[in-house]
Amino acid sequence: MRIRTTLIAAGLAAAGLLAAPACAQIKIGFMAELSGPQGALGQDQYDAFMMVVEANGGKLGGVPVQILKEDSQLKPEVATQIVDKLIEKERVPIITGVTFSNVMMAVHKKITEKEVFLIGSNAGPAPIAGAQCSAYSFITSWQNDNQAEVVGKYANDKGYKKVIGMAPNYQAGKDFIAGFKRLYKGEVIDEIYTPLNQPDFSAELAQVAAKNPDAVYVFYPGGLGVNFVRQYKQAGLAGKIPLLSTSTADGSTLPAQKDDALGVISGTFWGPDFNNPASRKFVEDYEKKYNRIPSQYAAQSYDAALLLDSAIGKVKGNVADKKAFMAALKAADFKSVRGNFKFNNNGFPIQDQHIFEVAKDAKGRVSLKTIATPLKDHSDAYHAQCALK
């Protein structure tokens, strides 16, 4: 009994300690997947966000901010509890981060219906871009389908007639294949969905080799992407059948794929070779501070921090004036690393989408090289379903 009551006491005390309010500063909740196998993306998001905060001396928009870092552990029920804690206990006016779509789906309504601002810097599932959109949510990344649509357009432009699509068998996987098909006019001769936890693709790659398509489109995020790209090379398919991808060869996986990924085509909104002042500064600072090439996830979160910096500055720290703050966020008056940036009616960006090829950069490191921009000022497919103006 003693053990237990002490535990409870310790728990309450520790929680109580954190609750001590600090005045005259804005509390911002940062929630992402930080632990476990999926922690890499969340870490990139956090590092880039904190880089802005630290460079500004702990301030955003000239106002001191306190960042409350929370790990949602890729468990929706933990994420909802964190949101309750951030809103009810810490009374944060802003929550940022959110890595995975299923976590986003679990918390989006909960955050926005309490009139707390959600600055999502990764996941962009379709429902929250369409019917479930909210004036309180601003996404600095993309709607999930966008990055697949651009690859579909590219496949069209290249004149590929027969393509095989492959993705893990879960919602995002199906969304990406659907996104690819939206702008692709040729024939998707097969769609292969592999179990989410299946790390080996030998069986599927043999099927692909047998069907010999013009190109293969895949969506394999994180470790799955590392496996897939390597096995694609080992199966002798690299260089024979072009590999088009989304979130498969990116800043988070290239360090583990290295030369195996050379030649892989990837579609997204930003790459480390972008030649605009904001992007150059970001890449330079990030490499100096963390000694690695920033991933797109870092870039998205960096933009989230810049967006907050501009909007908080505009309202002079008075984020309690929700109307004014909402307008300031919507204005998106900051220099994005991607160049053009503006918000659509549903709080998702209208932006260019580019195609990259994995190649060696000037320092001989494996990185992404911009080769085409098939979609300019591109909106997502769901914004018309959103009731907001």
Next chain:
Amino acid sequence: MTLGLFLTQTLNGLQLGVLLFLLAAGLTLVFGIMNFVNLAHGSLYMMGAYFAAAVFNATNSFVLAGVVAVPATMLLGMLVERVALIRLYQRDHLDQVLATFGLILFFNELVRIIWGPASVYMNAPEALSGTVMLFGFGYPAYRFAIIAAGLFVGAGLYWMIHKTRVGMLIRAGATKPEMVAALGVNISLLNTLVFGLGAGLAGFAGWMAGPILSVQPGMGEPILILTLVVIVTGGIGSIRGAFYGAMIVGIVDTIGRAFLPTLLREFLERSLAQAAGPAIASILIYLLMAVVLAVRPQGLFPVKHG
């Protein structure tokens, strides 16, 4: 579907089976001899892969990676056994499950602290990075190497257990530990050795898997579940059972994944087949295990004696 494709897929199944066998052998030995459930076996596999990747990145030598990783994993296994697990042999299985569950959490987070959350790079040796033409398809040479190495190790294990003195003691220890102890054999040392052997095999599997699978935190769990399926299907405690179980699970899983969606398309409409195919393929081995256990609770190839 051609015969060539079918044979290629069978080979793929065999390769998965061999990898599973390396893990299942260690797990089943520890279970059979010490009556100990070690959920942290997958973590040892992960540590083996990380050791190998670390050495590979430092020296760029695939062989050296294995030379270091296998003994290192072995030592780590024996260390964990001596420090913690040795105290749990007399406890019931639940305590063992719980303690080794704690070890899983520890190792996953440990590699994250040391090597970071992202995957670590490792590649196959240059000589094995190409493909071999077979049945009209290019088959990755490295996967051939895995099959060969796995079968070689399996044969070595068989020889050790059935033809050497240590093997005899291991077999004796599995049936009548008290008697072996009474004959003056240091049972505690024997246990540690067996545990080390299992850990070494797991490390070997981790080293082999490094170039095809991504080396990352938590990589041990999915394969641990598969390994448990293997030893339960094959019959707990039996190396023979682990071998056949691994081959059956490997081939059923691969063939199911490869051909079930196509097969279903013959009967169902396209969109339904695309939805049902992967779902059924992913539960196939669990279905197999449930059926086997329902009919033969002791598994397909149970230990004959004891």
Next chain:
Amino acid sequence: MRSPQLWAAAVLLGLLGLVPVYAAVFEQPFYITLFARILIFAIAALGLNLILGYGAMVSFGHALYIGIGAYAVGILSFHGVTSGWAHLGAGLAVGAVAATVVGWVCLRTSGIAFIMITLAFAQMFYFLSVSLKQYGGDDGLTIAARSDFGWVNLANNTVFYYAIFAVLVALLLLFRRIVDSRFGMVLRGCKSNERRMAALGFPTMRYKLAAYVISAQVCVVAGMMLANLTKFASPSFMQWQASGDLIVMIVLGGMGTLIGPVAGATGLLLLEEVLAGWTQHWMVILGPLIVVIVIVSNRGIFGVLAALGRTGGAGRARPGGTSGEAR
């Protein structure tokens, strides 16, 4: 019955019952959410403990029933059915059918085979729920509002908390009766020596199956509450780690004691909360801590108390190991 165990149980329940008061006094409504989650997992662990602690049936797949409960609420709400009674009816009906079928197959085995076959079934349902594209697949299903039970307004967090608390207390009382009933005696008899029970003429399979179904139904109820708390139903509720967590809670609290699972759930989830507050690498502390707790005390928090109380004549439970036959 003045055993330390009983006293500790009363204190623990008293503290848990006072959480909304604490939350109100310190203006920290968040504690209600946190402890509501703890209570829900305590209920699930309590359910599992009926077969694990008293019947030596180590089910590694009870998260399956949490998932069924959550999806009963989620799917019905998705189709516009908000009545809590409908949710409850559907959840219990589906749970009963699933548990009877799964239990009937699984109970043909015992020991480690039973552990694995229950895991297999949970994995099958997990993959099935992932492929439910219409209901969000892997992303899960958002629930618009809490179940509507008429005059009990669950939308109010305090009311919701006390509703969960009332269910927990009611289940504790019910289980106390079950464990001491003829049914419970037979169950415990099966744990120590099933063959003898069968020889005495008891249809042990029927008893064990009944216990399995009751235990599953409790988890279904917990799953419905979890869906209501998070307003979300997701396949991740059914992951094998979730089943593992339940076992950790029971063993940590002391299996085969009634209040043990409640203590275990409270202890584990609070520990996670506190450690996660300290460091992002909290698992590197929690892991070895679990190992140490297992090594030092093989009876869990309440097992120790039960041992103390046994001299006082309250030895209602005998925790600790009897799965030697599991080989």
